[in-house]
Amino acid sequence: MTTARRSDATRAAILEAARERFASDxxxxxxxxxxxxxxxxDPSMVMRYYGNKEGLFAAASEIELxxxxxxxxxxxxxGAVLVTHFLERWERDDVLTGLLRVGxxxxxxxxxxxxxxxxQLGPVxxxxxxxxxxxxxxxxxxxxxxxGMALTRYVLRLPPVVEMTPEEIVAWLGPTVQRYxxxxxx
Amino acid sequence: MTTARRSDATRAAILEAARERFASDxxxxxxxxxxxxxxxxDPSMVMRYYGNKEGLFAAASEIELxxxxxxxxxxxxxGAVLVTHFLERWERDDVLTGLLRVGxxxxxxxxxxxxxxxxQLGPVxxxxxxxxxxxxxxxxxxxxxxxGMALTRYVLRLPPVVEMTPEEIVAWLGPTVQRYxxxxxx
DNA sequence: ATGGAATGTCAACGCCCGTTGGCCTACAGT
DNA sequence: ACTGTAGGCCAACGGGCGTTGACATTCCAT
Numbered sequence: 001m002t003t004a005r006r007s008d009a010t011r012a013a014i015l016e017a018a019r020e021r022f023a024s025d026x027x028x029x030x031x032x033x034x035x036x037x038x039x040x041x042d043p044s045m046v047m048r049y050y051g052n053k054e055g056l057f058a059a060a061s062e063i064e065l066x067x068x069x070x071x072x073x074x075x076x077x078x079g080a081v082l083v084t085h086f087l088e089r090w091e092r093d094d095v096l097t098g099l100l101r102v103g104x105x106x107x108x109x110x111x112x113x114x115x116x117x118x119x120q121l122g123p124v125x126x127x128x129x130x131x132x133x134x135x136x137x138x139x140x141x142x143x144x145x146x147x148g149m150a151l152t153r154y155v156l157r158l159p160p161v162v163e164m165t166p167e168e169i170v171a172w173l174g175p176t177v178q179r180y181x182x183x184x185x186x
Numbered sequence: 187m188t189t190a191r192r193s194d195a196t197r198a199a200i201l202e203a204a205r206e207r208f209a210s211d212x213x214x215x216x217x218x219x220x221x222x223x224x225x226x227x228d229p230s231m232v233m234r235y236y237g238n239k240e241g242l243f244a245a246a247s248e249i250e251l252x253x254x255x256x257x258x259x260x261x262x263x264x265g266a267v268l269v270t271h272f273l274e275r276w277e278r279d280d281v282l283t284g285l286l287r288v289g290x291x292x293x294x295x296x297x298x299x300x301x302x303x304x305x306q307l308g309p310v311x312x313x314x315x316x317x318x319x320x321x322x323x324x325x326x327x328x329x330x331x332x333x334g335m336a337l338t339r340y341v342l343r344l345p346p347v348v349e350m351t352p353e354e355i356v357a358w359l360g361p362t363v364q365r366y367x368x369x370x371x372x
Numbered sequence: 373a374t375g376g377a378a379t380g381t382c383a384a385c386g387c388c389c390g391t392t393g394g395c396c397t398a399c400a401g402t
Numbered sequence: 403a404c405t406g407t408a409g410g411c412c413a414a415c416g417g418g419c420g421t422t423g424a425c426a427t428t429c430c431a432t
Contacts (some may be wrong), residue, residue: 006399007409026291028214032390042411047391103342104290105212110342117344140338140346141358147342148334152326156289156296156333158303160326171372172327176362186357192429193379218420228381233421 011049013039018060023098027057027106054108061099061112065089065120071127078128079178083170086146090154091166097154100147117143129181141180145173197235199225204246209284213243213292240294247285247298251275251306257313264314265364269356272332276340277352283340286333303329315367327366331359 005011017038021030032053036043050056068085070078090096099116102109117139125139126132149169152161164172191197203224207216218239222229236242254271256264276282285302288295304322307329312321335355338347350358 005408010409026214028212029291031388033388043390044392044412045410048409053390101290104287104337105215113342114344137346137350140344143344144334144338144347144359145331145362146334147337148330148332151290151333151337152330156299158300158326158329160323161330164323172366173330175365175372176331179361180358186361191378196379217418219418229420230382230422231380234379239420 007049010039010041010045014041014046014049014056015060018056019093019095019098022057022060022102023094026101026104027109032056057102057106057108058112061095061102061109063095063099063116065116067120067124069127070124075128075182076178078181079176080170080174082124082142082177082181083146083173084166086150087166087169090150094154096150100150100155125181130184134185138180142177145176145180149173193235196225196227196231200227200232200235200242201246204242205279205281205284208243208246208288209280212287212290213295218242243288243292243294244298247281247288247295249281249285249302251302253306253310255313256310261314261368262364264367265362266356266360268310268328268363268367269332269359270352272336273352273355276336280340282336286336286341311367316370320371324366328363331362331366335359 014035017035018030021035021038024030025034032046033043035056036046046056050059066089068081070081073081099109099113103113104110118136121139121143122136125142126135129135129138149161152158153164153169200221203221204216207221207224210216211220218232219229221242222232232242236245252275254267256267259267285295285299289299290296303325307325308322311325311328312318315321315324335347338344339350339355
């Protein structure tokens with residue numbers, strides 16, 4: 001294991017400031033200078049520890065969705081469970097919002113987003129959909145609805161979406177996700 | 187009426203170049219200089235005709251969704267019709283993709299997006315959903331799925347979504363939109 | 373034909389960016 | 403106690419940006 005470094009606190013401060021700035025400003029407007037200011041250090045420290053701006057973003061956008069195992073629960077609940085989980089994940093911190101913002105304007109961000117959904121959402125769907133060969137497609141359909149909700153609620157802030165309670169969102173979106181996962185292919 | 191100006195061709199060239207750049211690069215990376223280069227004129231002409239970068243974006247993002255009237259057709263087809271229409275609209279040109287890109291990183295873009303969906307999608311839903319008072323919420327749910335599809339297909343380019351044919355997308359998303367519009371509130 | 377407005381070019385401005393390299397400072401291993 | 407090294411700051415660089423104002427050209431109404 002790697003031993004603790006004296007600079008660990010600084011590294012963490014940079015990473016936290018970076019996540020917030022990327023989330024609220026997007027890749028271009030989140031400047032290294034502003035991130036350094038938030039972290040209370042010099043911009044050159046960012047370069048020293050993360051190489052360059054792309055490296056910083058790569059480090060700041062490492063994400064674990066921590067999706068639940070869907071295998072053990074009644075098949076007709078997986079939609080609601082999945083929507084609930086994503087909603088909580090999105091409300092807890094703004095890393096995912098940041099990733100969404102950056103994924104839209106930056107190819108590295110888009111690639112990161114593709115990887116996360118392929119590696120973390122894909123496997124979970126494999127166990128619950130009728131034909132495993134169709135798992136990627138069904139996961140992508142789920143992603144389209146989940147990300148659309150995140151986009152309209154946390155980024156574009158369409159008023160009717162913002163005003164809905166989490167319970168209402170689960171009630172509306174749960175059956176949709178459910179159908180994308182388990183229904184016969186149309 | 188305003189008479190034709192000698193500079194109309196230049197104005198149009200600027201607008202077309204701006205739409206393409208905003209669509210492919212987003213607001214920040216779409217520079218006035220690159221737009222002027224594409225249009226074959228000097229950057230200062232952009233300032234003369236559109237005031238500043240924000241004015242140029244406002245002019246470049248005027249959009250007519252041209253949504254069909256849903257009142258006249260069988261209630262159980264409105265979902266498929268709506269999805270088909272949006273899909274065609276999105277494939278025809280990249281103005282909507284551009285608006286989506288800009289709406290994510292730029293507050294003016296987000297406001298434009300909110301206005302378009304409120305003014306153009308809202309009224310259409312009013313005629314087909316059970317309780318007119320719920321029309322905005324149902325329109326927003328529809329927007330969440332439609333925009334999520336656009337996001338994953340045209341911006342993030344999730345491979346399984348890109349590979350789907352328009353017919354397959356309509357078959358999967360049509361019932362979802364249908365339910366958001368016409369089903370009983372859960 | 374001519375004066376003036378419309379159209380367009382050119383060079384420059386001030387600003388902020390990512391990034392670099394040099395220089396102090398303070399700690400840790402010996 | 404001494405020294406090497408990691409941590410940190412500072413000043414500067416080259417470059418691209420949005421924007422501006424002075425100047426040249428073209429066209430049209432008179």
